[in-house]
Amino acid sequence: xxxxxxxxxxxxxxxxxxxxxxxxxxxxxxxxxxxxxxxxxxxxxxxxxxxxxxxxxxxxxxxxxxxxxxxxxxxxxxxxxxxxxxxxxxxxxxxxxxxxxxxxxxxxxxxxxxxxxxxxxxxxxxxxxxxxxxxxxxxxxxxxxxxxxxxxxxxxxxxxxxxxxxxxxxxxxxxxxxxxxxxxxxxxxxxxxxxxxxxxxxxxxxxxxxxxxxxxxxxxxxxxxxxxxxxxxxxxxxxxxxxxxxxxxxxxxxxxxxxxxxxxxxxxxxxxxxxxxxxxxxxxxxxxxxxxxxxxxxxxxxxxxxxxxxxxxxxxxxxxxxxxxxxxxxxxxxxxxxxxxxxxxxxxxxxxxxxxxxxxxxxxxxxxxxxxxxxxxxxxxxxxxxxxxxxxxxxxxxxxxxxxxxxxxxxxxxxxxxxxxxxxxxxxxxxxxxxxxxxxxxxxxxxxxxxxxxxxxxxxxxxxxxxxxxxxxxxxxxxxxxxxxxxxxxxxxxxxxxxxxxxxxxxxxxxxxxx
Numbered sequence: 001x002x003x004x005x006x007x008x009x010x011x012x013x014x015x016x017x018x019x020x021x022x023x024x025x026x027x028x029x030x031x032x033x034x035x036x037x038x039x040x041x042x043x044x045x046x047x048x049x050x051x052x053x054x055x056x057x058x059x060x061x062x063x064x065x066x067x068x069x070x071x072x073x074x075x076x077x078x079x080x081x082x083x084x085x086x087x088x089x090x091x092x093x094x095x096x097x098x099x100x101x102x103x104x105x106x107x108x109x110x111x112x113x114x115x116x117x118x119x120x121x122x123x124x125x126x127x128x129x130x131x132x133x134x135x136x137x138x139x140x141x142x143x144x145x146x147x148x149x150x151x152x153x154x155x156x157x158x159x160x161x162x163x164x165x166x167x168x169x170x171x172x173x174x175x176x177x178x179x180x181x182x183x184x185x186x187x188x189x190x191x192x193x194x195x196x197x198x199x200x201x202x203x204x205x206x207x208x209x210x211x212x213x214x215x216x217x218x219x220x221x222x223x224x225x226x227x228x229x230x231x232x233x234x235x236x237x238x239x240x241x242x243x244x245x246x247x248x249x250x251x252x253x254x255x256x257x258x259x260x261x262x263x264x265x266x267x268x269x270x271x272x273x274x275x276x277x278x279x280x281x282x283x284x285x286x287x288x289x290x291x292x293x294x295x296x297x298x299x300x301x302x303x304x305x306x307x308x309x310x311x312x313x314x315x316x317x318x319x320x321x322x323x324x325x326x327x328x329x330x331x332x333x334x335x336x337x338x339x340x341x342x343x344x345x346x347x348x349x350x351x352x353x354x355x356x357x358x359x360x361x362x363x364x365x366x367x368x369x370x371x372x373x374x375x376x377x378x379x380x381x382x383x384x385x386x387x388x389x390x391x392x393x394x395x396x397x398x399x400x401x402x403x404x405x406x407x408x409x410x411x412x413x414x415x416x417x418x419x420x421x422x423x424x425x426x427x428x429x430x431x432x433x434x435x436x437x438x439x440x441x442x443x444x445x446x447x448x449x450x451x452x453x454x455x456x457x458x459x460x461x462x463x464x465x466x467x468x469x470x471x472x473x474x475x476x477x478x479x480x481x482x483x484x485x486x487x488x489x490x491x492x493x494x495x496x497x498x499x500x501x502x503x504x505x506x507x508x509x510x511x512x513x514x515x
Contacts, residue, residue, distance in 0.1 A: 006091035006276040007323060009106055010269075011076050012287045013097025025078075025312050030085035034078035038116045042070070045120055045220065049074060068197055069098055069126065073119035075283045076102035077112055079303055082316075088323050091276070093232045094268045096287060097161070097202065098122065100236060100258050107232045109250040110223070117221035118255065124220070125213035125259075126199055126206075134200030135177040136160060138169050140190030146170070153180060160202035161263035163287075164294045169263070171200045202262050210260045217252045225251040233268035236261050269294055279303050279319065283312075370402040370454065374409065379453060385415040385468070386456040387445060396456060404437060412438045415452070417445050417468075 026032045039049035052067050053074070080102065083089070095103035101122065105115040139146060143162055150157045154176050161169035170177060177200075181191045199206055217223050228234075228250045236258040237247040246253065269291070272278060277299045280287050285302040292300055301319045304312070374382070382403055386396050396414065403412045448468060455472045469475070 006273055007088070008092040008094065008272050008276055008278045009080075009090040010278060010280045010287060010291065011093070011095040011099030011102040011106070012280060012282045012285065013072070013095065013099035013101075013263075025316065028082055028316070031078045031082045034081035034112065035074060037112060038074050038077060041113050041116050042120060047120065068195070069101075069123035070116070070119045072098065072282065073101050074116055075304075076281055077105055077115055079281045080106050081112070083303075083320070083323075086320060086323075088320070090231060090279075092272060094265070094272075095232075095235060096163075096265050097235075097258070097263050099282075100234075101255070102281070103232050104250055107229055107250070109226045109228060109232075114221055114223070118217065118223065121216035121220045122213055122255075122259070125209050125216050126197060128209060128212050132205075133174040133198045134171065134196060134203075134205060135174040135198075136169055136171045136194040136196040136201060137177055137181045138163070138167060138190075138192040138194055139181075139184060140166060141168060141184075142166055143168050150180075156205065158200070158203040158205075159262060160200075162266045163263075164266055164290045166293065167290055169194065169202075171196075171203045172205065173200065174198070202260065204260065206260060210256050213259055214252060214256050217255065223250075223252045223255065225249050233271050235264050235268045238264060239267045265290075266294065272298065274298070277301060277323065279323065370399050371406075374402065374406050379409060381411040381413060382409045383413045383415065383451065383453045384456070385417055385448070385450075385452045385454070385472075387417045387468075399454065399456070400438065410437070414438060414440045415448065415450065416440065416442050417448050 026035065035049065035053070042049050047070065049070070052071050076099070090106060093103050093106050095101070098119075101115060101118055104110040104118075105112060110118065138161075142165055143159060146168055147159060150159065150170070154172065157170060157172040157176050157180060159168055160171035163169060170180065181193070184191050199209065227248060234242060234247050236254065237244070241247055246257070269278075272295060274297045278291055278295060279301045280291065281303045283304050285304045288300065288302060291298075299322075301322060303316060303319050384396070384399050384403075396416075400412065400414070403409050445468075450471065452468070452472045454474045455468065457475060
């Protein structure tokens with residue numbers, strides 16, 4: 001992968017939120033501000049977005065489609081705004097089902113205010129009375145394998161979503177869908193019940209809901225017809241008709257088609273080039289298996305959770321850092337535009353104690369970052385430098401381990417730079433660093449002038465290191481280094497880890513984005 005690697009956003013439409021899931025993510029300022037803005041818009045309709053996302057107690061209304069559509073879309077909008085704050089923009093966009101509402105915002109066809117109003121209009125249309133309850137199931141069969149079976153059983157069972165070559169979604173009356181699901185399970189076929197709020201979505205059975213949606217769009221939202229960019233690959237219109245006005249233009253008519261037409265997801269993701277980075281964006285990313293099967297040569301990320309046991313902040317933090325590596329015009333820089341680095345805090349807040357938990361977190365962060373660099377550039381010789389007070393630290397040991405496990409790197413050059421001349425005679429290299437693959441040099445800070453792939457810094461005065469930074473591609477900042485970052489050095493820091501020190505620095509310098 002290179003800095004020209006394409007980044008594709010995937011917006012799923014089917015995926016539930018649950019009580020309190022998004023709450024930790026409000027620590028990210030751009031995300032929080034986006035949710036607050038949307039909440040203000042929804043107050044026009046007497047909808048409390050914060051109560052929907054973070055209810056005091058689970059209520060019956062949480063199973064309604066008002067929660068389903070509005071909350072899923074609101075979180076996706078907020079994630080888009082978060083990525084924009086890091087100057088991360090997609091090369092391509094694909095939406096699955098209701099996910100195309102967020103596509104419109106990401107593509108610039110609608111504003112944040114308009115997009116959440118459209119989600120509300122959709123949710124309200126889905127709440128009108130239904131005479132026959134609907135159901136949806138995901139089935140582990142190809143469209144060809146299931147189609148004939150559907151025709152033989154009932155005219156009211158529909159292929160609602162073409163997810164992948166071996167995954168489809170069936171939609172129809174609840175009794176019919178349940179009967180088919182039981183039959184398939186007895187045959188050993190994978191079947192998963194999907195939450196659909198009692199609607200046979202993406203079928204002609206919800207035509208009354210679609211008509212209500214069209215009326216609601218005129219009442220609650222202002223949808224202006226706009227030409228969609230080539231980035232947005234339609235899943236609501238068959239590819240052979242992509243040149244038609246119905247596909248080229250974003251409009252109320254397009255949104256209504258999205259509600260009743262089958263989801264042609266596979267045709268859209270077939271346009272994602274090999275080796276692209278694919279980012280699924282949702283509170284709970286439920287298309288991971290589909291994406292990994294359909295796109296085996298791609299890096300699949302999840303801006304959200306893969307399961308409820310994960311930590312949302314950690315997953316988002318990890319995905320954003322990886323995306324920043326491959327941006328053609330990275331926001332994070334080191335003094336000179338042609339070089340850029342990423343700032344990691346080392347989770348070590350205490351100045352006197354480094355307990356096991358802190359050490360494990362630091363090791364994990366550095367290991368993740370080093371592996372990203374190696375995957376991006378795959379150098380035969382990897383040059384690492386660390387400015388030290390006395391002995392090489394755990395960070396350097398972590399780098400060493402990553403390099404030794406990477407077969408593409410033939411040599412590791414460790415340049416240990418002494419902060420003071422009087423350290424030259426007393427600094428020794430631990431046995432752990434000795435290997436046939438490793439060469440080690442001890443050098444004076446002021447005499448060092450070699451190009452470096454990765455520089456590890458602790459608490460040092462940046463003014464004495466300009467000559468090193470100008471020849472460095474990546475930097476990991478640790479500990480109290482944040483307090484000495486010079487103006488012009490843009491960095492990102494975790495607010496809950498750096499606390500008052502980073503907040504004070506932000507007020508003084510104004511070039512730290514806290515998240």
